[in-house]
Amino acid sequence: MFTGLVEEVGTVRGREDVDGAARLHLAATTVTEDLAVGDSVAVAGVCLTVTDHDPGGFTADVMPESLARTTLGALAAGAPVNLERAVRADSRLGGHIVQGHVDGVGTVVARTPGPRWDEVEIALPAHLARYVAEKGSVAVEGVSLTVTHVSSTSFGIALIPTTLAATTLGGLAVGAAVNLEVDVVAKYVERLTGADR
Known part of the structure; x- marks a missing residue:
C-alpha cells in the first residue's frame, strides 16, 4: 500500500x-x-x-x-x-490509500498556469468516471490529488508548487498519457451494494 x-x-x-x-x-x-x-x-x-x-x-x-x-x-x-x-505501519498516511493497481490511462487535455499553481484537466476512460468525485481523491502517476471538478469524460486537479517541483506532474504537457488509480473505497462500495450490476 x-x-x-x-x-x-x-x-x-x-x-x-x-x-x-x-x-x-x-x-x-x-x-x-x-x-x-x-x-x-x-x-x-x-x-x-x-x-x-x-x-x-x-x-x-x-x-x-x-x-x-x-x-x-x-x-x-x-x-x-x-x-x-510502500507505506510503513508506524507512519502517517498523509495522502490517501493507493494500491499501485492502475485502473486506466488518462490524457491531459488542458493545462492552465495560475499565480502559484497549475490547473489541469484530464480525460479519463468512461467506465472510471463514476469512481471520481469532486473533493475526492485520485492518484495520477502515483501522486495523491484532490479532484476539483468532474464530468462524465474528465476531471480537474490543481497542482500546488510542491507537487509541480517534486513530481513529474510539473512537466506534463497537453496530450500526455497518465496512469490513473481511482479511490479503492468507491470500488468496494459499488461491489458490496451491487451497484455495478
Whole structure:
C-alpha cells in the first residue's frame, strides 16, 4: 500500500524486453536507502517488486498486463518517473490509500498556469468516471490529488508548487498519457451494494 506522496523522481536507466515482459533499471537515491529485494515500490503509480538494487538504483520486472494497461509500456531510457516506497505501519498516511493497481490511462487535455499553481484537466476512460468525485481523491502517476471538478469524460486537479517541483506532474504537457488509480473505497462500495450490476 502507498500514500501517493512521491518520495523522489527517478530516471529509467535502461529497459530490457523479455518474452513480452520488461525489466526496468531505475536510477534513484532516496528510495534505495533501506530497500530490499522483494520490497514494493510505486513507479509512476504502478506497484512493482524490487528484484535487485544498489545505492544508485534498483531493478524491477514488469509483466505484460502492466505494460499493456499502464504508461510503463512506453517508458524508455532517460524517462523520469515518480517513486514511492510502500507505506510503513508506524507512519502517517498523509495522502490517501493507493494500491499501485492502475485502473486506466488518462490524457491531459488542458493545462492552465495560475499565480502559484497549475490547473489541469484530464480525460479519463468512461467506465472510471463514476469512481471520481469532486473533493475526492485520485492518484495520477502515483501522486495523491484532490479532484476539483468532474464530468462524465474528465476531471480537474490543481497542482500546488510542491507537487509541480517534486513530481513529474510539473512537466506534463497537453496530450500526455497518465496512469490513473481511482479511490479503492468507491470500488468496494459499488461491489458490496451491487451497484455495478
